[in-house]
Amino acid sequence: MAENRYRFKVTRLCRLFGVSTSGFYAWQSRPESGHSQHDRMLKCAIKExxxxxxxxxxxxxxxxxxxxxxxxxxxxxxxxLMRDMGIKASTTGLYAWRPGLHEFYSSTGNLLKHASQPNRNGVQWAGDFTYIRTRKGWLYHAIVMDLFSRKVVGWSFALNRGKALTISALNMALSRETPAGGCIFHSDQGIEYAAHDYRNRVEEAGLKRSMSRKGNPLDNAIVESHFHTLKAELVHQRSFESPVEATAHIIEYTEFYNRDRCHSSLNYQSPEEYEKLCA
Structure with a gap:
């Protein structure tokens, strides 16, 4: 009885979709195609x-x-296959790109804008800082990035913004890397970078200061892009209980960013892989 009812339903559905019942049963018993098998294998790889x-x-x-x-x-x-699986980049939908909304502006002291693209490490650095909310207060995070490889060469954290935050990130970068003589160091015009102590540290290291025009974040677009990625891929994906917890996760992410995360601007190599290829 149950089998007859099943056949009756199949017959009605076949008639509804305009296919023969023999064709349906032939399709049902047909082995999986090579294309479908490869799709299934690719889905497993994509998910992993x-x-x-x-x-x-x-x-x-x-x-x-x-x-x-x-x-x-x-x-x-x-x-x-990603669309079928509902997989997409964690940055999708978080930010709207509005071309033409901002422009690059020339300004006195902006050496970076007029410099050619770097052809090796240690000739152009840039620094900036951002802030991260935790349940126990704000955490400020500063970085120094090598603009050739996009590698984060120095970083620091503090509960308050100020020159100590940015000087600490620069000191870490100088302890890990050896910039070329006359390396450009670019930043915005915030007091954290304009303070006398910070300027002195930059000059002591043999770096040339370069600053964006006030109110134009796209003058430091590469570092801004890094913070966009950090927040989209880590910060916006979870909540942090404390600044200590946030610091640990950001350091782990930064190491992943330098070692493993590929960049379209680097021909889909990670910063460290790109450095090795160009060495």
Missing amino acids: LHQGFRRSYGAARLHQELRGNGFSCSRRRGNR
Whole structure:
């Protein structure tokens, strides 16, 4: 009785969709195609890679990782499979890009704007800081970035903003790296970078100071982009109980960023991989 009822439902559905019942049963018993098998294998790989990279990668970066791991897959196919699985970059939808809303402005002392693209490490550095909310108060985070490889070469944390925050990040960078003589150091015009003690430390290290025009964050766009990525891939994905907890996670993320996270501007290499390739 149950089997007859099942056949009756199949017959009605086949008639509804305009297919023959024999064709339906032939399709049902047909082995899985090679294309479908490859799709299933790719989905497993995409899921594993996406989780391994903190669910931060979108189609372009996942496509590069798939090819790097020996999988044959076009970017269009990867995009389709990600869409089927509901997988997307953690940055998607967080920020709206409005072209033309901001412009780069020239300003006295902005050496970076008129400099050519760096061709090696240690010739152009940039610094900035941001703030992160925790349940026990704000945490301020400053970095120094090498603009050639996008590597974060120095960082610091503090419960209050001020020159000590930015000097500490610069000191760490100088202890880890050896900049070239006359290396440009670019920042905004905040008091944390304009303070006499900070300026003296920059000059003592043999760096040339360069500053954005006030109120124009795109003059320091690469560092701003790093903070955008940090917040989209880490800070906006969780809440921190305390500044100590936030510090630990940001340091871990920064090490991942330098070592593993690929950049489209670096031909989909991580900063450390790019440095090795260009050495």
